[in-house]
Amino acid sequence: MMKLVEQALTGDRRALARLITLVENNGAEAHEALSTLYPHTGRAHIVGVTGAPGTGKSTLVNELAKAYRAQGATVGIVAVDPTSPFSGGALLGDRVRMRDLFGDPGVFIRSMASRGSLGGLARATADVVQVLDAVGYDVILVETVGAGQSEVEIARTAHTTLVVEAPGLGDEVQALKAGVLEIADILVVNKADREGAIHTVRALQMMLDLGQPQVTMHHGQAMEVAGLVGLADDGWKPPICQTVATSGQGVPELMDCIADHRAYLRESGEWERRERLRAAAQLENLLRERLIAHLLDQIGQERLNEIIARVVRREVDPHSAVEALLRQVDSP
Amino acid sequence: MKKKIRVLIAKPGLDGHDRGAKVIARALRDAGMEVIYTGLRQTPEMIAETALQEDVDVVGLSILSGAHNALLPRVVQLLREQGLDDVLVIAGGIIPDEDVPALKEAGIAAVFGPGTITDEIVSFIEEHVRGDEAG
Numbered sequence: 454m455m456k457l458v459e460q461a462l463t464g465d466r467r468a469l470a471r472l473i474t475l476v477e478n479n480g481a482e483a484h485e486a487l488s489t490l491y492p493h494t495g496r497a498h499i500v501g502v503t504g505a506p507g508t509g510k511s512t513l514v515n516e517l518a519k520a521y522r523a524q525g526a527t528v529g530i531v532a533v534d535p536t537s538p539f540s541g542g543a544l545l546g547d548r549v550r551m552r553d554l555f556g557d558p559g560v561f562i563r564s565m566a567s568r569g570s571l572g573g574l575a576r577a578t579a580d581v582v583q584v585l586d587a588v589g590y591d592v593i594l595v596e597t598v599g600a601g602q603s604e605v606e607i608a609r610t611a612h613t614t615l616v617v618e619a620p621g622l623g624d625e626v627q628a629l630k631a632g633v634l635e636i637a638d639i640l641v642v643n644k645a646d647r648e649g650a651i652h653t654v655r656a657l658q659m660m661l662d663l664g665q666p667q668v669t670m671h672h673g674q675a676m677e678v679a680g681l682v683g684l685a686d687d688g689w690k691p692p693i694c695q696t697v698a699t700s701g702q703g704v705p706e707l708m709d710c711i712a713d714h715r716a717y718l719r720e721s722g723e724w725e726r727r728e729r730l731r732a733a734a735q736l737e738n739l740l741r742e743r744l745i746a747h748l749l750d751q752i753g754q755e756r757l758n759e760i761i762a763r764v765v766r767r768e769v770d771p772h773s774a775v776e777a778l779l780r781q782v783d784s785p
Numbered sequence: 786m787k788k789k790i791r792v793l794i795a796k797p798g799l800d801g802h803d804r805g806a807k808v809i810a811r812a813l814r815d816a817g818m819e820v821i822y823t824g825l826r827q828t829p830e831m832i833a834e835t836a837l838q839e840d841v842d843v844v845g846l847s848i849l850s851g852a853h854n855a856l857l858p859r860v861v862q863l864l865r866e867q868g869l870d871d872v873l874v875i876a877g878g879i880i881p882d883e884d885v886p887a888l889k890e891a892g893i894a895a896v897f898g899p900g901t902i903t904d905e906i907v908s909f910i911e912e913h914v915r916g917d918e919a920g
Contacts, residue, residue, distance in 0.1 A: 466837060466838065467837055467867060467868055467869070470837055470838055470839065470840035471840055473840065474791075474840045478788055478789075536819075537814060537815070540814065540815045540816065540817045541789075541817040542813065542814035542815060542816060542817045542818050542819060542820065543814060543819045543820065544810055544811065544814045544820050544822055545819060545820065545821045545822065546821075546822045546824075548821060548822075548823045548824075548835065549822065549823060549824040552823075552824070552831070555830075555831045555834060556830065556831075556834070561838055562835075562838055563838060563839065564821050564839060566789070566819045568789075
């Protein structure tokens, strides 16, 4: 395994691919590999791309990767698609839109199944991003599962989060709902050549204006509006970029927006704050995972089944059951 | 946790019919595998590169154009050149019986013709994939 890490660090793509599989499957070896790689991480700019299905995320990722390559940056891509909760299988189809990138040794694409995780990413996505970061990719593009109202995990993984919208998917009430818009560092209205694009831009603009603390006039009365609460509550106002990913139109401007955001993160100290949030979130996730495994192990399946049966028979309520189970195990 | 079987389903060559490939991709997904689908008109080089990056256990090639005798051995050759010795390569589509022995000689583990029951392909993969780690 350590040989695999060494080979991957020297640019062996086969070793890198195998290392990613190892990390995805999360064994003891994966932990060892990740701890060896960790000192090499922290250099890449991680850009998340999220949005509803069919908004053109994969095509946009393809265009962004080409633009970064033209600037001389190397690009790692992690594209996540959903795992079927019924069969445990997955159909990973994001590569269909990324065929332009074939044959370029400066690009590495990996498809990942979400494997039961919610929040738009797989449990191991952050780890896979770290592997790509460690082996030296300058930019890592992370494409989430296409859904749209709960993909907040990406904001804890990426430095810059793009939320992709397209015309005709919903009215401005969708834009007002809590969820993905709070995590956007940059809003992208893709398919901007389609009818209705201007309405989508306006609706988003209105939502963004509402998000800024301001005094507005309402029926002749001055009304104070508080700022939006969210992860992006940091003094950066998300720009709205219009693109047509299939033709590349608007992509240079989007690249500028991403570069501006990166510069902003560096200058404002926000980069460090986000690194801190990211480390905290990751530690919390790992702790939770290990604690649960440890507790379940101590309780034992038999005792667990017994108490589940008692809950079903209404002999004990779930909260008291948990209390009883926790009293039984010594704290880890 | 049992290791997930990862499969690349690709269509080498120029024919534009991918219904069969999609049916197989879906059947393998329903059998609990992770299927990477790359779409039409893939060159052998593209297929080999994708197989490498995705670290797949199986490459399934669907071909209806008649160019199988040229394209399929080329895919196997490129995979082996990159050190992907343990990847199981299977084929499906319109392939005459008389061509099958030479393809097997070239490293195609199995050829599934029209009318194959998808369960048959699923069991073949489960039996032959890198036996040590995939249960």
